[in-house]
Amino acid sequence: MADKVIDQVLGGSFVIADLDYERVVTPDDLTEEQRMIAETTSDFVDGEVLPVDDELEKLDYDLTVKLMRKAGELGLLGADVPEAYDGLGLDKVSSALISENLAKASSFALSVGAHVGIGTLPIVYFGSEAQKKKYLPDLASGAKIAAYCLTEPSSGSDALGAKTTARLTEDGEHYVLNGTKQFITNAGFADVFIVYAKVDGKDFSTFIVERTMPGVSVGPEEKKMGIKGSSTRPLILEDVKVPAENLLWQVGKGHLIAFNILNIGRFKLAVGCLGAAKEAIGLSAKYANERAQFGRPISSFPLVGKKLAEMNIRTYALESMVYRTAGLMDDGLGGIDHASPDAGVQSAKAIAEYAIECSINKVFGSETLDFVADEGVQLHGGYGFIQEYKIERIYRDSRINRIFEGTNEINRLLIPGTLVKRAMKGELPLLQKAQALQSELLQLVPGQTFEGTLEEETHLLSMAKKIFLMAGGSAVQTYQTKLEEEQETLSHLADIMIQIYAMESALLRTKKLIAKKGEEKAAAPIAMTRVFVRESFAGIEALAKEILAAVATGDTLRTQLSVLKKLTRQSPLHTIQLKREIASSVIQSEQYVC
Incomplete structure (x- = not known):
């Protein structure tokens, strides 16, 4: 059923195609330069951030900004900013290493993350040349701090329901913005705000707003359950005149x-x-x-x-x-x-x-x-x-x-929803695979034996993909255009996709480790992969049963459940012993092991 992917790996293709472990990037493949980036980040957190952790947790703006500028000096704020604008222009693996190693800095990591990610990247990706030259060098160095302003008091997940407005002045030189943004990370000290507003109340658009512009103000700090050391305040816009050149990309392209x-x-x-x-x-x-x-x-x-x-x-x-x-x-x-x-x-x-x-x-x-x-x-x-x-x-x-x-x-609805949309556009042969599966399921031969390391887990992954196609195909056939209204079914399909991606990622990584180091040195990853695949597969079976029971009845349901039973056959695994072995390694090392 599954095809080998030869060229670029298409998004979402993991549910219908197999991937060779050599094509997968793992944290075991890091270059010396990438390891140095991770070490630099970790040393910065240990040496500069953790010693003042108590002060940061009390929401010390000045200290947060001071440390962010130190991070900027080390290049930790410019990983995703192109070199042409004084950034480092690093690959995404290196950028991920910075984010991972910042995590132990708690709230400070969130302040940095909001700045370098959703705060800076809109300009990196969609800014004009003039906007990039004006803002990116300062954002990369930490001279200016960014915030992202999408959520409003009455719109969260429904971002396009925003009520903030923008009106172009008669001379065409400014947009006048009015509205309130809610839960804005870094609002207490940010210099630059990426703000979403509807031009003339209809065209969802994006603007670069500076703190110093008349009419910009912030509300009081929110009293939060956690992340107490990060600033979270409303942004209030009252007749703020934003230069027309601060429109990001084009009117109506904000979404x-x-x-x-x-x-x-x-x-x-x-x-x-x-x-x-x-x-x-x-x-x-x-x-x-x-x-x-x-x-x-x-x-x-x-x-x-x-x-x-x-x-x-x-x-x-x-x-x-x-x-x-x-x-x-x-x-x-x-x-x-x-x-x-x-x-x-x-x-x-x-x-x-x-x-x-x-x-x-x-x-x-x-x-x-x-x-x-x-x-x-x-x-x-x-x-x-x-x-x-x-x-x-x-x-x-x-x-x-x-x-x-x-x-x-919302993400659980997006995962299968986006997959179906890609299939309908002809970007993925999902429907063709689902149709071809029907004849294949009738010819299933149970009772296979597996002898090699991770062979049965590889088989279970293949069966999981078949289960997804069977359950998903039945749901599409039953609900058709009303599938998006069946949120429980979509959520179950999403969970199956999530488990397939997780199973396959762990499996491919471990196979790559075996090829590189041998089975003896990959003993812990092998044990973890075997347990994870088996337990995830059991969850997939339960989800599929619920989906099939929702979309079919009578003889049709009995037939589908009979096929599912064939697909889910597996030999018992002594997971208790494997978990004891894994636990022994964690306890001895007193840290995460892989």
């Missing part, structure tokens, strides 16, 4: 800017979740070794080890997904002439190719961190509820990630 920027924002959010999850594992393993109960360290109890193993396994899958996705973006960006006038727009388009993968990373990353943080608190017991222990803050800070950059519910 394209917003959606393209959200793609990279979602990806970077997942990278930050990865860094935080690794820190939580380290804190929890160290505490488990130090905390004694019943005369021995709690790390010696199997249920404690089980938690640490499961935290590590999910984080391994997330790490595999994140760097695979970064590699896909780098491949897509590789063919662009970055000296051309439309290089920015072409870059945004190349990243948009992987909009599905970005949403998948966001959902899986935020939910993985929530799981890891929650288990981390549990392992700390009562101390996990005390602010003196950082796991308490990680737990509080993690919760916003399922809301940021489009809620996970």
Whole structure:
């Protein structure tokens, strides 16, 4: 059923095509330069940020800005800014390494992330030459700080329902902006705001607004559950006269800017979740070794080890997904002439190719961190509820990630929705694959045996893709144009896609490690991959049953469930023993292991 991808890997193609492990970028492939970038970031956080962590958490604007400028001096703010505008113009893998290693800086990492990502990239990708020359050097150095202003009091996920307006003056020299933006990160100290407004109340557009423009003000700081060291305030615009040349790209193209920027924002959010999850594992393993109960360290109890193993396994899958996705973006960006006038727009388009993968990373990353943080608190017991222990803050800070950059519910609707749209446009042969599957399912021969390492897991991945096509095809056939109204079914399809991408990412990474190091040195990744694939596959089976029960009845349902039973046959796996082995490595090293 699945085809080998020869040229560029198309976004969303992972559900219908196989990929050779040699095509996948993993964190085990880093160059010396990339390792130095990661080390520089980590050293900056350890040496400059963590010593003043308490002050930052009390919302010290001046200290935050001072540290951001130090980060700018090291090049940590200019990774995604082209060299022509005093940035570093790094690849996405290197950029991801910066984001991951900043994560232990907590709220400060969010301040930096909002600035370098959604705050700066709209100008990088969609700014005119004059706008880039005016703003990007200062944004790359930290001389100016950026903020992104999309959400409003009455519109969050429904961004196009925004009420902020822009009116062109009679002389054509200014746009007059009026409205309020809500929950704006960095609003307390930002110099540059990327603001979305409707020209004449209808054409959704984007503007570069400066803090010093008359009529710009901010409301009070929000009293938040977590990320307390980051500034979050409303932005208020009252008859703000914005020069016409500060219109970003074109009138009416604001939605394209917003959606393209959200793609990279979602990806970077997942990278930050990865860094935080690794820190939580380290804190929890160290505490488990130090905390004694019943005369021995709690790390010696199997249920404690089980938690640490499961935290590590999910984080391994997330790490595999994140760097695979970064590699896909780098491949897509590789063919662009970055000296051309439309290089920015072409870059945004190349990243948009992987909009599905970005949403998948966001959902899986935020939910993985929530799981890891929650288990981390549990392992700390009562101390996990005390602010003196950082796991308490990680737990509080993690919760916003399922809301940021489009809620996970919205992203779950986007994942299969975008896939279907791509298929309808002829960009992916999804419908053809689903139709071809029908005859193949009738010829299934059960009872295969598997002897090689990860052979059965590879087979289960292939079956998972068939299950998706079967369940998705049945849903499309039943609901047709009304499929978008069946949000529960779409969410289940999204979860199957998420698990397939995670399973495949971990599997391909581990196969690459085996080829490079041999099975003995890849023992931990092999164990984690076997457990993750088996447990994910069981989840896929349950989701598929719910979908089929929703779209079929009677003999049709019985037939489909019979086919599903054939697709989901697998041999039992001693996951308890494998998790004990993984836990032993985590406990011994007191950190995330891979």
